[in-house]
Amino acid sequence: MPIITFHKGGQVYRDEVKDNTNLVVRAGIKQFPYPHLRYECGMGKCSKCACRVLAGAQHLPPPNWKEKKQLGERLDAGYRLACQLWVQHDIELAQDETAAA
């Protein structure tokens, strides 16, 4: 099962999740990475769940049309939308303390 390492506000949180897990769904049902992961719409529109992938990016599918539209150049800096990702391998993510406008 994938291990999620989540950085935010100078803290590191780590836990195991089921295979093929969406972290926004997890947070929505109040399980890790709740309450640390910020998210809102769950539909790739608001970008509040954007995270920088520090490790494990090679296991993710290429960004989809919503990520391309919402993140633009931030994709090059390693950002992805957590609501659009179904995690199947270990991954290390960092979320900025405030969401980008």
Next chain:
Amino acid sequence: MSALMNRDEFRTALEDAIKGKSANKSPFSLAWAGGTLSRAHLARWAENHYHYVGPFADYLGYLYARMPDRYTEAKDFLLANMYEEEIGGDRHTDLLIRFAEACGTTRERVIDPDNMSPTTRGLQSWCYAVAMREDPIVAVAGLVVGLESQVPSIYRKQTPTLREKYGFSDEEVEFFDLHIVSDEIHGERGYQIVLEHANTVELQQRCLKICEIGAQMRLLYTTALYHDYVVTEEAAQPVLEAA
């Protein structure tokens, strides 16, 4: 006489109650997954589906008003669910209409209640009746666990087909994509509410029964779509050809 189940036993029983009647088994769903429907069939689906899911926030609104105020988490969940359906991002029904238009129908046809089948009207009426009359926890079991929680598994099968076999674009199928995430959350939180508050044998049994009926209603609705729009058309074909 049934005994009071613990959370794990009750969860399994709820899942089993739904599983036997999953709408994935309806002929319309199977034809959809097999790529054998036409865009016109999908347009008829959208015209019907709008009248089932369009009032979902209304169903939950009635339920919200009747949910005891001591169940704060359950009330907050219902409110959040309504907000997400309507104004959290794009209005979900607008995304359904976008898909409908890609299938060749119009917004006017979709929102016109005269274009839903009698069976769809039956499903919509059942949802209103459950929201207005059932014990609030039993109603959550029926509407959220029985109906909404089925959606991700249905759309996980149907959405790739829409892209690969029917040739729809990403934007056109956004309605389906978003529900794979949103209804996974809604369904799971519905489970949590029911598992926590259905704390008597009688309530547990009523929740199980309504989940079964909810799943049955959705199966009935999708099966009727097949008979009303696919079989009817096939039956009419030899007559049309002979004419």
